[in-house]
């Protein structure tokens with residue numbers, strides 16, 4: 001691990017060289033109806049990069065685990081896997097999204113390694129950028145603070161007249177060749193640490209309690225069906241809260257045939273546990289069973305997964321406080337701070 005520095009005036013040239021040398025994906029602005037939001041997209045030129053973004057609509061997990069992905073293609077009796085990794089630099093990721101990727105890394109490795117995910121993941125270089133603007137629903141500073149991000153290759157922090165670039169892997173070091181970097185001074189390293197520490201105090205929302213206290217409280221509320229029913233009374237079961245979440249990883253698998261009825265693909269698509277059919281299974285002969293038929297049951301399940309069930313496996317809660325679910329929910333009932341803070345202590 002080493003600390004480097006690049007002047008503001010040299011940054012654009014660095015990014016231009018990087019874009020020329022590699023496939024670079026970063027946050028870019030998307031404006032519609034006078035509203036500007038941000039998405040991770042391939043950069044064609046350095047001016048597109050918006051490191052002053054607050055949060056992206058979808059998390060960067062889509063680069064490794066796309067919303068729709070072929071896993072097998074078949075033609076008659078022939079079939080082939082579709083592990084097709086593309087090397088890329090994921091540039092300007094906020095640290096909470098790297099924490100979410102760390103969780104996805106664990107989940108896609110346990111028991112049986114998911115090559116469709118891991119091939120993309122291993123082909124990527126991830127550069128964190130410090131959070132320059134805080135989104136209105138963020139609470140990343142008050143959740144899982146005990147779990148630092150691990151899966152990045154470099155961490156870049158904007159200070160007064162340039163950027164401190166902290167490398168933590170050989171892949172991160174390799175990016176230095178594209179720009180005019182010098183060794184960072186102690187004062188610059190300190191300024192970067194202060195910038196990262198200071199921004200946490202600007203989070204507009206806050207979860208009360210430690211991860212362990214929250215896990216205990218949420219789990220203890222499992223039997224409070226009245227409570228979950230009330231929380232979910234305005235839920236449309238649309239699944240948007242799952243779709244935008246960086247730590248959700250459920251998917252559905254279906255086979256699709258071309259018109260020749262011989263060739264096609266086995267495809268996986270993101271799935272959402274808040275939708276009505278998620279836990280519906282066939283019992284054969286047209287009969288079905290739905291394990292979470294009621295909205296309250298589905299709503300509860302999401303919170304149990306995020307705050308309690310996965311904690312042991314992940315070393316902390318399966319929520320990184322990005323606030324995307326709060327912003328995406330039409331009924332404005334998905335906000336983990338509002339729900340968890342209002343669960344009474346057992």
Ligand code: SF4
Nearest residue numbers: 235236238239241329
């Ligand atoms: S909580 Fe909100 S976003 Fe989630 S399924 Fe219900 S209405 Fe949709």
Ligand code: SF4
Nearest residue numbers: 245319320322323325
């Ligand atoms: S549950 Fe909501 S706040 Fe937590 S990681 Fe998912 S989208 Fe972000």
